[in-house]
Amino acid sequence: MQVIFKVLRQKSNSTPRVQSYTLEVEAGNTILECLNRIKWEQDGTLAFRKNCRNTICGSCGMRINGRSALACKQNIGEELERFSSTTNGGIPEITVAPMGNMPVIKDLIVDMKSFWDTLEEVDPYVSTSARMIPEREFLQSPEERERLDQMGNCILCGACFSECNARDVNPEFVGPHALAKAHRMVIDNRDTETTTRLEKYNTPKAGVWGCTRCYMCNAVCPMDVAPMDQIGKIKQEILKDHDASESRQIRHRKVLIDLVKQGGWVDERKFGLYVVGNYFRDVKGLMSLVPLGLRMLSSGKFPLSFEPSEGTQQVRSLIESVQNNG
Known part of the structure; x- marks a missing residue:
């Protein structure tokens, strides 16, 4: 043909x-x-x-x-x-x-310099101190090595970086390829810099919170690395050790989950107040919501009440099950 x-x-x-x-x-x-x-x-x-x-x-x-x-x-x-x-x-x-x-x-x-530069920013290597082991090599069990397989399948083709909407609007974002490799380092039991790495990836623009969760990286990856999934796993590791008041991006994730657990879906009246207003502690943040709130009220789009969804208890149980086993 x-x-x-x-x-x-x-x-x-x-x-x-x-x-x-x-x-x-x-x-x-x-x-x-x-x-x-x-x-x-x-x-x-x-x-x-x-x-x-x-x-x-x-x-x-x-x-x-x-x-x-x-x-x-x-x-x-x-x-x-x-x-x-x-x-x-x-x-x-x-x-x-x-x-x-x-x-x-x-x-x-295409010129892939930015692709390689952003990969370098996440330090995609086992830490130096972990490699300085005297007399014998660092052995991993089959189970420990298997945890690295999915990220190790990345062939650095650039497909995910090419389709990344976050990178398109925010040149500071390191990209899905880099963060997929970053997650490999986070869960590698030979590495000794996990805490330092998580702090480095916990940034609003360059790190994991710059991801817009558009799913395009997962959709085009030819090796099923699922970069967006790996970004989500790094976020979960960060959330374990950080309080909601520390940053808006962490608060956004925690408030979303807490509100869904409470009512089965998001109470929009509280979401902005808690995330942007930091649970009523950030006066500047609260004041920034006033113009939007007034526009919503004038157009009849501000919810005056909240009705929990049916099956709230089941939703809460599912979330808690994932949290306890994750």
Whole structure:
């Protein structure tokens, strides 16, 4: 069958343009195989990264039909089934573009310096003191090693970083790839800097609280690392040792859980007062809520009463069960 590949092409700091290539393909052909054919048979100037062709190196990350993925993993059949677009002549189309959140060098090649720099910020290595063990190596049980497997599967392809909405609006955020690696260090029993690490990750913009929980990193990760889940686990470790009054981001999480436990869902009247107003202790925070409160009152959108949901006790039991076993 014929497929038209619409490739977004550009040079650094230039306006991108779409160039179309028509290929005769089979459903099992990977996108990378097709890009190779375009480069070898039609246009030798097309630039993209590649290496292993086996979903190991992570080099061929790019946006395929609007979603960051590995070109060596996605095949024609899957893409046409997931995203069906055709020309006026009925020929299916597949769009290919460079990854996001990183500047383009040429065509599908992006500058990944920010990706590597943010990874370095979380110190993704076992602490030095933990490596200074005399006479014998540091042994781990199979169970201790197994805890690290999911994060260890990360091949640093950049797909999660490319789709991260938090990074898009907040350049201080280190990104899901870095925090997934950070969680690996937090739970590694060989590391001796867990407390220091958790304090470093407990920041409103750069650390775990900068995550907007959009789920995009989990959705595009080709290795099922589930970066957002790992970020959530770091948050839980931080919450264990911090009081709600210490920061707004910690208070937001604790108040949300406490209110749901009390009423089955969130009492919106209390949520802002407790989180922004710090349980009525932050006068400046309380005053900042006044304009919003007045607008809500005038538009009839301020809840004057609160009715607990049905099954509140069951909701409370579920939350407490998770907290006790987590």
